[in-house]
Amino acid sequence: MAKYYASSNAGLSHTHLANREAFFRHKIVPKQLVDTNNRSMRTTIFGHEISAPIGIAPIGINKIYHPQGELPVAKVAGELGLPYCLSTAGSFPIEDVAASNDSGREATKQSTDSQAEKIPPGPRFFQLYMPHDDELTISLLTRAHKSGFTACILTTDTWQLGWRHDDVATSNYAFYRGIGADLGLSDPVFQKRLRERGIDPKKQPEEAGALWIDNVWHGRAWSWEKAVWARQKWQEISGGKPFLIKGIQRVEDAEKAADLGFEGIVVSNHAGRQVDGAIASLDALENIAKKVGNRGNFVITFDSGIRGAADVVKALALGAQFVFIGRLWIWGLSIMGEAGVRHVLKGLLGDLDILMNCAGLTSIEAIDRDLLESLPKAYGLIAEKSKL
DSSP: OHHHHHHOOBTTSHHHHHHHHHHHTEEEOOOOSOOOTTOOOOEEETTEEESSSEEEOOOOOGGGTOTTTHHHHHHHHHHHTOOEEEOTTOSSOHHHHHHHHHHHHHHHHHOOOTTGGGOOOOOEEEEEOOOSOHHHHHHHHHHHHHTTOOEEEEEOSOSSOOOBHHHHHHTOOGGGGTSSOHHHHTOHHHHHHHHHTTOOTTTOHHHHHHHHHHHHSOSOOOOHHHHHHHHHHHHHHHTSOOEEEEEEOSHHHHHHHHHTTOSEEEEOOGGGTSOTTOOOHHHHHHHHHHHHTTSTTOEEEEOSSOOSHHHHHHHHHTTOSEEEEOHHHHHHHHHHHHHHHHHHHHHHHHHHHHHHHHHTOOSGGGOOGGGEEEOOOOOOOOSSOOOO
8 A cells, every 4th residue: 555655646647757757858967177075965955054955855644654654764864964844644743753853863963973973953844734724723833843843834736635546546545544644633722623523533543534634635725815824823933934835836826935925935746646737846946946046045945756866966956955855765664664764865865975976066056057958848758657
């Protein structure tokens, strides 16, 4: 079931395939005779130094991949100085995931490895699927802030789950089986809602899960006004910490987010899992960066389709300041738990370091549009459905 859920895409997978094809049309043109002996992958985001411009995307219900769910992922991210983002659909409470992330950071501090001592703590993101219950939204944001999350990301493309054939064919909806409702089940406001309806989550996990789904993936689209409200609440609670919009694909939406004062966006099509036949996220990034890439402190981040260091570099060259990765570490978690996540992430960092050395890049700031030679946009679909 975990394999089906992680690899399922909306409709005929055309958006997922387009995400991968978009990377193929951009080619890195390496620079030669550049002194890269003192190169660095480090950069900053929202004032936090990070080991590399790579973060853990907010993937939900990690417990279907491994019994420890989000905990080992958060821990390894802390160890490596990479930003971690917790999904509202997480399968462990906010507080537990934050503690695991802290334990990874603490392990680095205690390490005798001289390199480990230099690893920065980085930011911690909370991804919000906004409930239609405002009191519950405020409770989730409050818990996230108290647990040390330093930025909030509002996902706007998933008020309703996309039509994913694999999930439908296998009846693969873990939420109805009590998995992925953990942020709700551990929340005082949601617990009150359960009591009001006479639902005992221990005896009636399906009913409790259904109520959580009705609150979070309720199929009721929000407006920009509601997004502004959520940002205001987060900033009141957190003392003004950043608030981003995730799911942006259109230039005018990116411009509106900047105009309304949001601190940044995640250019994303949910890895092709929501709207079939949509624009590739990388193509959307290129369009958006041309228009809002110079808007002061407005931060453009990216996800959907990254599979290796070359993809990271291409996204940065096209205007992203930071990228999120998801499916890569999911496979590591599924196969080897904490060790698998560590193996995948350290491998990706090694891949990026070597690519920078071979391509003549001394720093992340050295990656710009001139690094790429690009073919015209074309959507000639790959014949086979990719499982990556």
